[in-house]
Amino acid sequence: MTDLAVPVTTRKDWASDQDVRWCPGCGDYSILAAMQLLLPDLGVRRENTVFVSGIGCAARFPYYMNTYGMHSIHGRAPAIATGLAVSRPDLDIFVVSGDGDALSIGGNHLIHALRRNVNITILLFNNQIYGLTKGQYSPTSEVGKVTKSTPFGSLDTPFNPVSLALGAEASFVARTHDMDRKHMQEMFRRAHEHKGAALVEVYQNCNVFNDGAFDQVTGRATREEMLIPLEHGKPIRFGAEGHKGVVMNDQGQLSIVEVEGVGEDALVIHDERRADPGLAFALSRLALGPHEPTPMGVFRAVERPDYGSQMDAQLLEASSRKGPGDLAALLSSGTTWTV
Amino acid sequence: MTSTTESPSGTGRIVKTVDRVVIRFAGDSGDGMQVTGDRFTNESAIFGNDLSTLPNFPAEIRAPAGTLAGVSAFQVHISDHDILTPGDAPNVLVAMNPAALRANVGDLPAGGSIVLNSDAFDERALEKAGYSSDPRRDGSLSSFKVYEVPMTSLTLEACKPTGAKPRDAERSKNFFALGLLSWLYHRPIDVTIGWIVERYGKSPVVVEANTLAFKAGYHFGETAELFDFSYEIAPAEHEKGTYTNITGNTALAWGLVAAAQLSSVPLFLGSYPITPASDILHELSKHKNFGVRTLQAEDEIAGIGAALGAAFGGALGVTTTSGPGIDLKSETVGLAVSLELPLLIVDIQRGGPSTGLPTKTEQSDLLHVMFGRHGEAPVPVVAAKTPSHCFEAAIEAARIALKYRTPVYLLSDGYLANGSEPWRIPAVEELPKISVDFAPARPEGADGKAEPFRPYERDRETLARSWAVPGTPGLEHRIGGLEKQDVTGEVSYDPENHERMVHLRAAKVAGIAKDIPLVEVDDPEGGARVLLLGWGSTYGAIRAAALRVRAGGRQVAQAHLVHLNPFPANLGEVLTSYERVVVPEANLGQLTKLVRADFLVDARPLTKVQGTPFRVAEIEQAVLEALAELEAPSGGEDS
Numbered sequence: 010m011t012d013l014a015v016p017v018t019t020r021k022d023w024a025s026d027q028d029v030r031w032c033p034g035c036g037d038y039s040i041l042a043a044m045q046l047l048l049p050d051l052g053v054r055r056e057n058t059v060f061v062s063g064i065g066c067a068a069r070f071p072y073y074m075n076t077y078g079m080h081s082i083h084g085r086a087p088a089i090a091t092g093l094a095v096s097r098p099d100l101d102i103f104v105v106s107g108d109g110d111a112l113s114i115g116g117n118h119l120i121h122a123l124r125r126n127v128n129i130t131i132l133l134f135n136n137q138i139y140g141l142t143k144g145q146y147s148p149t150s151e152v153g154k155v156t157k158s159t160p161f162g163s164l165d166t167p168f169n170p171v172s173l174a175l176g177a178e179a180s181f182v183a184r185t186h187d188m189d190r191k192h193m194q195e196m197f198r199r200a201h202e203h204k205g206a207a208l209v210e211v212y213q214n215c216n217v218f219n220d221g222a223f224d225q226v227t228g229r230a231t232r233e234e235m236l237i238p239l240e241h242g243k244p245i246r247f248g249a250e251g252h253k254g255v256v257m258n259d260q261g262q263l264s265i266v267e268v269e270g271v272g273e274d275a276l277v278i279h280d281e282r283r284a285d286p287g288l289a290f291a292l293s294r295l296a297l298g299p300h301e302p303t304p305m306g307v308f309r310a311v312e313r314p315d316y317g318s319q320m321d322a323q324l325l326e327a328s329s330r331k332g333p334g335d336l337a338a339l340l341s342s343g344t345t346w347t348v
Numbered sequence: 349m350t351s352t353t354e355s356p357s358g359t360g361r362i363v364k365t366v367d368r369v370v371i372r373f374a375g376d377s378g379d380g381m382q383v384t385g386d387r388f389t390n391e392s393a394i395f396g397n398d399l400s401t402l403p404n405f406p407a408e409i410r411a412p413a414g415t416l417a418g419v420s421a422f423q424v425h426i427s428d429h430d431i432l433t434p435g436d437a438p439n440v441l442v443a444m445n446p447a448a449l450r451a452n453v454g455d456l457p458a459g460g461s462i463v464l465n466s467d468a469f470d471e472r473a474l475e476k477a478g479y480s481s482d483p484r485r486d487g488s489l490s491s492f493k494v495y496e497v498p499m500t501s502l503t504l505e506a507c508k509p510t511g512a513k514p515r516d517a518e519r520s521k522n523f524f525a526l527g528l529l530s531w532l533y534h535r536p537i538d539v540t541i542g543w544i545v546e547r548y549g550k551s552p553v554v555v556e557a558n559t560l561a562f563k564a565g566y567h568f569g570e571t572a573e574l575f576d577f578s579y580e581i582a583p584a585e586h587e588k589g590t591y592t593n594i595t596g597n598t599a600l601a602w603g604l605v606a607a608a609q610l611s612s613v614p615l616f617l618g619s620y621p622i623t624p625a626s627d628i629l630h631e632l633s634k635h636k637n638f639g640v641r642t643l644q645a646e647d648e649i650a651g652i653g654a655a656l657g658a659a660f661g662g663a664l665g666v667t668t669t670s671g672p673g674i675d676l677k678s679e680t681v682g683l684a685v686s687l688e689l690p691l692l693i694v695d696i697q698r699g700g701p702s703t704g705l706p707t708k709t710e711q712s713d714l715l716h717v718m719f720g721r722h723g724e725a726p727v728p729v730v731a732a733k734t735p736s737h738c739f740e741a742a743i744e745a746a747r748i749a750l751k752y753r754t755p756v757y758l759l760s761d762g763y764l765a766n767g768s769e770p771w772r773i774p775a776v777e778e779l780p781k782i783s784v785d786f787a788p789a790r791p792e793g794a795d796g797k798a799e800p801f802r803p804y805e806r807d808r809e810t811l812a813r814s815w816a817v818p819g820t821p822g823l824e825h826r827i828g829g830l831e832k833q834d835v836t837g838e839v840s841y842d843p844e845n846h847e848r849m850v851h852l853r854a855a856k857v858a859g860i861a862k863d864i865p866l867v868e869v870d871d872p873e874g875g876a877r878v879l880l881l882g883w884g885s886t887y888g889a890i891r892a893a894a895l896r897v898r899a900g901g902r903q904v905a906q907a908h909l910v911h912l913n914p915f916p917a918n919l920g921e922v923l924t925s926y927e928r929v930v931v932p933e934a935n936l937g938q939l940t941k942l943v944r945a946d947f948l949v950d951a952r953p954l955t956k957v958q959g960t961p962f963r964v965a966e967i968e969q970a971v972l973e974a975l976a977e978l979e980a981p982s983g984g985e986d987s
Contacts, residue, residue, distance in 0.1 A: 025826070027839075054821075055821075056818065056821040056822070056824055064829075074826075076824050078825075078827070078828075079660060079826070079828060080829065081653075081656075082683050085649060085679075085680065088645065088646075088650035089654065089656055091657065092616060092618055092653065092654030092658035092659075092661075092663075092665065093658060093660055094657075095616070095641060095643060095658070096616045096658040096661050096663045097658075097661040097818065099819060100819060117646055117650070118649075120646075121646035320641060323636055324636045326636075327636035328636075328637045332637065333637060333638075334635065334638030334639065334640075336605065336606055336609045336638075337775070337776050339635070340592075340602060340606075340774070340776075343592040343593065343594065344393070344394060344592060345592045345773065346393070346394050346590070347589070347590045348396070348586040348588055
């Protein structure tokens with residue numbers, strides 16, 4: 010079948026017949042739409058596409074896709090997807106996860122999938138709250154978060170998913186948000202094209218338990234002054250007519266300045282392909298939370314051999330060195346004697 | 349050494365012919381006792397003896413030298429006839445230091461022989477071992493034949509030509525001991541010399557030192573006139589065929605490779621290192637030319653998760669672990685029950701609870717694998733009974749998983765994993781065929797749409813659902829841990845559907861009973877009142893005990909279970925036809941509980957949880973006691 014041209018599809022072909030059951034107004038709807046509208050353009054086949062998820066609101070995503078899918082157990086999707094990706098390099102595998110699923114119960118699997126550079130695309134819907142269990146704080150909730158389980162405010166310092174992914178040796182890390190379909194699609198496309206593990210953090214609004222968490226950054230009225238678009242090879246500027254920009258001091262620290270005061274040449278040029286993740290990491294630390302100007306886009310996209318291809322190469326090499334497996338020879342490979 | 353004949357040898361010394369001997373090599377965990385035992389075993393296997401081995405080592409890689417905690421031992425039983433166990437007690441103890449003597453001498457029956465390294469018995473070493481006086485001089489060894497050999501100094505002397513530093517040369521002393529015992533039992537020596545070259549070839553000095561020490565030990569036996577006798581043990585009669593000596597873990601790994609070859613389904617192993625299962629990961633990692641993919645996962649959970657992901661993609665997904673790993677994997681096993689995908693979970697049991705006894709054997713995970721999941725989550729269970737049987741058991745477990753699309757537990761344990769025995773290598777044509785049908789692609793209709801695929805439609809006979817793997821056009825579907833609607837596989841919270849699905853999953857597993865052999869009962873005269881029922885690694889000891897009871901003129905029946913869930917279809921009938929069922933198991937009576945619950949039979953456990961296998965005598969004794977009880981005048985309680 011693969012020698013035939015990929016059939017032309019529309020969003021309808023990629024949507025399953027299941028009623029979507031997220032709360033009305035949930036940010037997940039726009040992410041689902043962005044993905045279903047994008048897939049017809051990616052040149053992929055439905056039968057070769059797999060969505061794997063864990064547990065949580067985001068984890069219902071596979072049910073709504075007319076592809077292969079597995080709604081697995083809490084936090085384990087990256088591990089399950091690793092086994093699938095390594096044994097089936099021909100598939101396009103997406104992992105859909107949330108901040109609790111990926112960063113709390115499944116933190117270990119996430120970091121190891123990233124460092125191994127397994128060929129999967131991980132979408133991390135970050136809404137800074139536990140939605141499915143009705144409103145407890147999450148590993149990305151801000152300190153002092155008052156929820157049902159933290160009536161006096163949460164004590165834990167939150168994870169920054171982009172920083173965490175970079176620290177876990179991720180070869181591709183991006184951030185987008187549920188209010189901008191075009192940007193989401195661009196990030197999903199880039200992540201899908203990336204060979205190896207790609208992580209896309211999606212700021213996603215939970216309108217029931219944490220409404221407006223990202224409004225200061227993603228709201229249409231404030232976006233221009235609060236959202237810092239990252240474009241490879243270009244000076245990092247934002248605000249009306251790009252009046253603000255990002256500069257780096259001799260300590261390697263980034264700060265936001267008025268471009269007029271320093272001149273464009275002083276601005277940091279974004280380089281997502283830099284081997285050293287220092288700049289990407291510094292950018293991930295620019296905003297302490299979604300109430301400060303926040304970078305959006307591809308932080309890092311470097312080439313590194315993916316895990317599955319390397320394993321395939323080892324298999325091939327073993328076969329050419331030892332010949333294809335011969336069961337009778339294996340069973341007689343120890344010291345033998347004949348009676 | 350049960351029967352003996354004597355004849356003079358050419359050198360004027362007496363050669364005794366014995367039918368069997370049990371030798372235990374004991375030393376510090378750094379002394380190379382496992383290598384020594386393993387080599388002696390190999391020499392014996394190639395010579396044609398039947399044999400059975402029991403390695404016994406501490407969990408610490410290097411416990412403090414010279415202490416009891418650091419003693420490592422390897423027991424091997426060799427004979428001229430079919431044997432079933434590594435022996436209840438050694439006839440010969442080789443002790444490389446006082447700690448090794450002290451830790452093992454209690455197992456040596458009166459009249460047994462001790463070969464000890466006299467160089468190691470200095471004051472400090474005696475003190476470290478907890479001896480307040482020298483056991484060689486205080487009469488505490490008077491019931492044994494003690495042979496004192498200055499192994500360290502003789503090894504150093506032998507290795508002088510190599511120029512190796514004394515500290516390095518001393519490390520060859522285990523080969524001196526091996527050489528000495530090889531002479532004493534007329535073992536072929538070229539096998540070991542060849543092995544030394546192969547094993548240490550990268551370091552010529554080590555090859556030379558080990559070879560010189562080995563030969564020195566051999567020649568010392570011949571010339572020193574310390575021993576009045578040497579011993580011959582004739583080859584055992586084996587079925588015609590080509591043999592190899594194999595451990596349980598190697599046999600299990602090869603069984604997995606074979607199952608993948610026989611079913612033409614690629615093998616994927618997701619595993620996390622754990623004693624005593626890691627050797628399966630090591631072994632399978634070597635066989636990439638068979639298309640075997642191995643992933644050393646970040647944890648136990650990821651190991652089974654990756655295996656399940658691979659199974660979704662059409663692979664034979666396997667994860668290997670021991671009890672602590674089973675605890676962690678339970679959640680994913682439950683998901684596999686719900687997904688109804690093939691998956692093999694291999695549990696090399698060890699002493700528990702918790703970290704327990706990592707290097708010691710136990711059979712205490714049976715109820716865990718039967719029931720250790722939330723919800724009604726039935727999982728078939730297969731248990732290997734001897735080291736070489738691990739090969740067959742792995743193929744059988746894989747067959748069930750692939751045919752019934754279900755997770756299957758395969759149980760082995762520390763004793764089977766590291767123990768070895770001669771194995772007649774089967775011809776590939778003798779192995780069972782495993783046919784696997786993947787669901788075929790569904791063509792699109794005239795409207796460009798395929799009929800909706802129904803992932804939970806079942807085969808009428810097996811109740812297995814189809815295996816529809818990604819990449820197949822027209823079978824796109826979603827599965828998950830939420831309850832499914834029967835047939836369509838859609839998420840369903842309907843109470844009656846849930847009940848139907850619970851019953852369907854149970855019926856699928858129960859139905860496997862139609863597809864497995866009936867349990868065979870060995871009851872030669874047909875008049876036994878007591879049945880010995882076992883499962884797993886107790887097979888050898890139980891079988892040997894039954895033979896001994898019969899040799900004593902009494903009757904006992906014996907049956908052994910390989911399939912523990914479901915049980916063979918005739919098990920209830922078998923159990924109820926005996927007045928008493930005795931179940932020896934290395935736990936507190938787990939199989940006993942199951943058969944009592946299922947069949948309302950008077951089954952009684954014979955339990956042992958000491959990290960070591962049963963002795964034949966312990967089981968023999970239990971049978972004789974059961975017989976005595978049955979034969980005692982009735983009404984004792986009323987009198």
